[in-house]
Amino acid sequence: MKRKDMRFCFFVKMKGEGRRRKERGKRRRIEKEERVKYELPSFETTPSKKNSDLTQFEAKKH
DSSP states (O other): HHHHHHHHHHHHHHHGGGTTTTTTHHHHHHHHHHHHHHHHHHHHHHHHHHHHHHHHHHHHHH
């Protein structure tokens, strides 16, 4: 149980100010997630749908 709590704190920390230390690992995982988010829709939806999703996600992110 304690270990699980630590894991959760780690994820919360990454979103907040204490993320500098684990930045590298976080970046790698986000890269992977974005690849899934961007490439999967391109295969199974129309181009217009994909583009709208992309811009929406970008707007949310920045």
